Amino acid sequence: MSLFVQKFGGTSVGSKEAIIRSASIITKWSKKYKVVAVLSAMSGETDRLIGLTKLFSKNPNPYDYDNAISSGENVSCSLMSIYLNSTKIRSKSLMSWQIPILTSEEHMKSRILKIDRNKILKEFSKNDVLLIPGFQGINSKNEITTLGRGGSDTSAVAVAASLDAECIIYTDVDGVYTTDPRISPGAKKIDQITTEEMLELSSQGSKVLQPRAVEFAGKYDIGIRVLSTFEEGTGTLIKKENDDNMEKAIISGIAFNQDEAQLNIRGVPDQPGIASLILGPIADLNIDVDMIVQNVGEDGLANFTFTVPRNDYKVAMQSLERSAKKLKAKKVKGNNEIVKISMVGVGMRTHAGIASKMFSVLAKNNINISMISTSEIKISVVTNEDNLETAVNVLHKEFNLDK
Numbered sequence: 073m074s075l076f077v078q079k080f081g082g083t084s085v086g087s088k089e090a091i092i093r094s095a096s097i098i099t100k101w102s103k104k105y106k107v108v109a110v111l112s113a114m115s116g117e118t119d120r121l122i123g124l125t126k127l128f129s130k131n132p133n134p135y136d137y138d139n140a141i142s143s144g145e146n147v148s149c150s151l152m153s154i155y156l157n158s159t160k161i162r163s164k165s166l167m168s169w170q171i172p173i174l175t176s177e178e179h180m181k182s183r184i185l186k187i188d189r190n191k192i193l194k195e196f197s198k199n200d201v202l203l204i205p206g207f208q209g210i211n212s213k214n215e216i217t218t219l220g221r222g223g224s225d226t227s228a229v230a231v232a233a234s235l236d237a238e239c240i241i242y243t244d245v246d247g248v249y250t251t252d253p254r255i256s257p258g259a260k261k262i263d264q265i266t267t268e269e270m271l272e273l274s275s276q277g278s279k280v281l282q283p284r285a286v287e288f289a290g291k292y293d294i295g296i297r298v299l300s301t302f303e304e305g306t307g308t309l310i311k312k313e314n315d316d317n318m319e320k321a322i323i324s325g326i327a328f329n330q331d332e333a334q335l336n337i338r339g340v341p342d343q344p345g346i347a348s349l350i351l352g353p354i355a356d357l358n359i360d361v362d363m364i365v366q367n368v369g370e371d372g373l374a375n376f377t378f379t380v381p382r383n384d385y386k387v388a389m390q391s392l393e394r395s396a397k398k399l400k401a402k403k404v405k406g407n408n409e410i411v412k413i414s415m416v417g418v419g420m421r422t423h424a425g426i427a428s429k430m431f432s433v434l435a436k437n438n439i440n441i442s443m444i445s446t447s448e449i450k451i452s453v454v455t456n457e458d459n460l461e462t463a464v465n466v467l468h469k470e471f472n473l474d475k
Contacts, residue, residue: 073106073193073196074104074105074106075105075106075107075108075235075236075237076101076105076106076107076108076237076238076239076240077107077108077109077110077228077231077232077235077237077238077239077240078097078098078101078107078108078109078110078228078239078240078241078242079109079110079111079112079206079224079225079227079228079239079240079241079242080094080109080110080111080112080242080301081112081115081224081241081242081243081244081301082112082113082114082115082116082117082118083115083243083244083301084112084242084243084244084301085111085112085113085114085115085148085151085152086114086115086116087114090301091148091151091152091155092155093301093302094109094152094242094301095152095155095156095159095161097242097301098152098156098161098201099156099159099161102161102200102201106196106200106201106202107200107201107202108192108201108202108204108231108235108237109152109201109202109203109204110204110205110206110224110227110228110231111145111148111149111152111203111204111205111206111224112144112145112148112206112207112224113144113145113147113148113207114144114147114148117144117147118141118144118207121140121141121143121144122141124140125137125140125141134178134179134180135179135215137179137180138179138180138208138215138216138217138218139216141218142168142205142207142208142216142218145205145206145207145208145224146165146167146205148203148205149165149166149167149203149204149205150165150203152165152203153165153201153203156201161200161201162198162199162200162201163199163200163201163202163203164195164198164199164201164202164203165202165203165204165205166191166192166195166202166203166204167205168204168205168208168209168210168216169210169214169216170191171187171188171191171192171204172187172188172191172209172210173187173204173208173209173210173227173230173231174186174187174188174209174210174211174212175209175210175211175217175219176211176217177211177212177213177217178217179215179217179218180217180218180220181218181219181220182209182211182217182218182219182220183219183284184209184219184226184227184230184288187230187231187233187234188234189234189235192204192231192234192235193235204227204231205227206223206224206225206226206227206228207219207223207224207227208223208227209227219284220282220284221282222281222282222284222285223282223284225241225281225282225284225285226282226284226285226288228241228285229285229286229288229289229292229294229296230288232294233288233289233291233292233294238294238295238296238297239289239294239295239296239297240296240297240298240299241281241296241297241298241299242299242300242301243280243298243299243300243301244300244301244302245280245298245300246261246299246300246303246305246307247261247262247263247298247299247300247305247306247307247308248261248262248265248270248273248278248280248281248298248308248310248325249261249262249325250262250324250325250326250468250473250474251325251326251327251328251464251468251473252278252328252464255328255460255461255464255465256326256461256464256465256468256474258465258468258469258473258474259468259473259474260473260474260475261308262308262324262325263306263308263309264308264309264310264311265308265309265310265324265325266310266311266312266313266324266418267286267289267290267310267311267312268290268312268418268449269324269325269416269417269418269449270286270310271283271286271287271290272327272414272416272447272449272450273324273325273327273414273416274286274327276327276328276329276412276414276416276450276452277327277328277329277330277331277412277414278325278327280298281296281298281310286310289310290312293312295309295310295311296309296310296311297309297310298310322417322419322420322423322426322471323415323416323417323419323420323426323471323473324416324417324418324419325415325416325417325473326413326414326415326416326464326467326468326473327413327414327416328411328412328413328414328460328464329411329412329414330382330411330457330460331381331382331383332362332379332380332381332382332410332411332412332454333379333380333381333382333384333385333388333406333407333408333410334377334378334379334406334407334408334410334442334443334454335377335378335379335380335385335388335389335392335404335405335406336375336376336377336403336404336405336406337350337375337376337377337392337395337396337399337401337403337404338373338375338376338401338402338403338404338405339373339374339375339401339402339403340373340374340375340376340396340399340401341372341373341374341399342368342372342373342374346374346376346399347364347366347376349395349398349399350376350392350395350399351364351378353391353394353395354380354388354391354392357384357387357388357391359380359381359384359387359388359391360380360381360384361378361379361380362378362379362380362412363378363379363412363443363445363452363454364376364377364378365377365378365443365444373402377442377443379410379412379443379454382408385406385408389404389406392404392406407456409456409457409458410442410454410455410456410457411454411455411456411457411459411460412452412453412454413452413453413454413455413460413463413464413467414450414451414452414453415430415450415451415452415467415471416449416450417449418449420448420449420450420451421448421449426451427444427446427451429470429471430451430453430467431453433466433467433470434453434455434463434466434467436466437462437463437466439455439459439462439463439466440455440456440459441453441454441455442454442455
């Protein structure tokens with residue numbers, strides 16, 4: 073049995089016309105393959121459902137919250153199946169609990185643990201197309217869970233992994249670009265990129281795919297192709313390794329993240345465990361810390377700078393001020409108008425001087441950087457948010473990404 077898994081995002085099922093257009097794509101594939109289509113909620117529907125829950129409680133209990141906001145994907149699948157059957161395509165919608173898609177226990181940010189492929193394969197004896205809701209699963213307590221924003225991508229890749237099938241992500245863009253075309257007019261579509269590079273780009277702010285979906289693809293060696301629902305094209309192929317005949321670019325893309333804030337505590341004792349005393353209370357508030365820089369002065373005191381999600385800035389600052397009093401720190405300050413800009417490319421492994429060149433280009437354009445973080449294939453810097461457009465464009469040009 074030849075299988076293909078396809079994922080359709082919110083804009084691809086956002087209206088009657090969009091559903092019919094996506095159905096034509098599914099129908100075309102169903103002539104040669106058995107198709108599993110993983111669907112998101114109609115565009116704007118999840119936000120509408122979240123808004124409804126907040127009408128009754130600022131902090132709805134997670135169990136009921138997941139029941140409510142997961143209903144959008146169920147509706148998309150049912151409507152798509154109704155239409156496909158009306159056109160004589162043998163189709164059936166399956167809810168996550170019917171398969172089941174088993175997840176971890178927690179709500180609102182659950183993780184997929186296992187998918188029972190037998191139920192899916194059995195249903196193909198009577199159907200050519202199966203519609204499965206993304207973004208959701210069921211835990212060991214038989215409770216509906218959701219996977220967090222962008223979770224339908226993860227659902228699709230996980231289903232593909234369970235079926236040993238390839239995966240196509242249909243969305244409102246025609247592929248992965250060297251950077252956001254809205255920021256840089258010179259942005260170019262990437263024909264092929266490694267899973268490792270895509271994971272870095274996604275983690276650093278690229279919105280095309282959820283990082284957990286790319287992580288899943290890398291772990292199980294699943295090829296992903298990103299295509300537009302609305303226009304023909306070859307899109308972008310994401311796979312574990314580039315084809316041997318393809319020259320590895322030094323830099324594959326530039327991502328940025330405006331959803332971060334920077335906090336700084338100055339004049340704390342330079343002693344073992346100080347990082348834990350500062351970051352521990354923040355972790356207890358379920359706030360993720362991203363970049364961390366510690367500097368030690370000649371006076372034996374340290375300065376500690378780190379970034380958190382911008383939505384958590386106020387709460388994190390309050391925690392840091394409490395820690396500052398306990399540690400008798402000299403000063404606490406913050407900045408919630410920063411941007412993190414990241415250059416990504418496997419070519420960094422074999423080319424020296426990339427960081428130096430990056431810093432030189434930014435300096436020539438009077439762009440000050442306050443934090444630096446590096447990995448084997450990534451360099452990230454933090455700067456003021458008003459430098460975003462200039463920084464991305466000069467780096468994009470300097471590293472020939474517009475060619």
